[in-house]
Amino acid sequence: MGHILILGANSDIAQALAYRYAQEGYNITLAARQINRLDNLVSDITIRYQINVELAEFDALDFESHASFYNELPSKPDVVACVFGYLGTQESAQTDFAEAKTIIDTNYTGAVSILNLVANDFERQKKGAIIGISSVAGDRGRGSNYLYGSAKAGFTAYLSGLRNRLTKSGVQVLTVKPGFVRTKMTQALKLPPVITATPEQVANDIYRANRAGRNVLYTRWMWQFIMLIIRHIPEFVFKRLSL
Ligand SMILES: NC(=O)c1ccc[n+]([C@@H]2O[C@H](COP(=O)([O-])OP(=O)(O)OC[C@H]3O[C@@H](n4cnc5c(N)ncnc54)[C@H](OP(=O)(O)O)[C@@H]3O)[C@@H](O)[C@H]2O)c1
Numbered sequence: 001m002g003h004i005l006i007l008g009a010n011s012d013i014a015q016a017l018a019y020r021y022a023q024e025g026y027n028i029t030l031a032a033r034q035i036n037r038l039d040n041l042v043s044d045i046t047i048r049y050q051i052n053v054e055l056a057e058f059d060a061l062d063f064e065s066h067a068s069f070y071n072e073l074p075s076k077p078d079v080v081a082c083v084f085g086y087l088g089t090q091e092s093a094q095t096d097f098a099e100a101k102t103i104i105d106t107n108y109t110g111a112v113s114i115l116n117l118v119a120n121d122f123e124r125q126k127k128g129a130i131i132g133i134s135s136v137a138g139d140r141g142r143g144s145n146y147l148y149g150s151a152k153a154g155f156t157a158y159l160s161g162l163r164n165r166l167t168k169s170g171v172q173v174l175t176v177k178p179g180f181v182r183t184k185m186t187q188a189l190k191l192p193p194v195i196t197a198t199p200e201q202v203a204n205d206i207y208r209a210n211r212a213g214r215n216v217l218y219t220r221w222m223w224q225f226i227m228l229i230i231r232h233i234p235e236f237v238f239k240r241l242s243l
Contacts, residue, residue: 008084060110
């Protein structure tokens with residue numbers, strides 16, 4: 001059976017993903033900066049699904065540690081899901097470069113740092129799947145969150161290039177673009193229920209897209225059409241909208 005490494009395992013989407021893959025019999029490595037917060041999750045998943053769950057300390061911003069983190073994993077994964085992310089505060093990021101840098105480094109630099117290692121390993125083995133959780137926010141920059149959006153746009157382009165490179169080695173690269181998801185990240189926001197997903201819906205969509213060998217997944221499905229419209233609004237109109 002397969003083994004999935006989930007990076008950023010304290011995230012709500014990551015935890016739903018852990019349950020979804022456990023249901024299919026995958027063994028799991030949960031990687032996060034505070035693994036002591038994962039004890040309950042580990043016992044629950046282990047009892048329910050009788051699979052092997054390992055924990056590993058991982059900080060996306062500690063770039064220097066990424067090579068030893070990956071090389072020293074007790075079990076090698078064949079699926080890696082890069083789930084960690086940081087929304088931050090757009091307003092502070094406009095005046096405080098430290099906040100802007102944390103947004104960029106978490107969503108882009110940290111992801112590149114760890115996925116470069118995974119990509120080289122999977123390319124050598126000529127197998128594996130890399131799942132990157134980007135965002136619809138990366139499809140077009142908006143005044144209210146363009147720092148986060150631009151970091152996700154960079155991540156989306158990175159994943160696209162990685163897919164282009166790794167296809168010939170038989171490695172799947174799946175770009176996931178969630179719209180609104182009800183999680184810790186969005187708990188302070190008022191989200192329209194009809195187009196807002198639960199972490200479980202997102203996890204189910206990801207699992208199915210991974211199995212189907214897909215390249216890009218919008219979740220929930222209607223976001224593909226919403227973003228098609230948003231991308232096609234002419235710039236002279238778009239720049240005047242309060243988005
Ligand atoms: N929720 C949405 O509406 C939405 C929409 C589009 C895309 N996304 C993306 O979906 C992914 C999962 O987010 P979520 O909605 O599940 O939110 P979440 O529950 O807030 O999860 C974000 C996770 O990222 C982790 N993280 C942040 N910085 C990290 C670092 N330096 N090293 C390791 N982990 C770090 C956090 O760890 P700690 O628990 O230690 O703080 C947290 O567990 C993110 O990439 C997010 O950008 C979310």
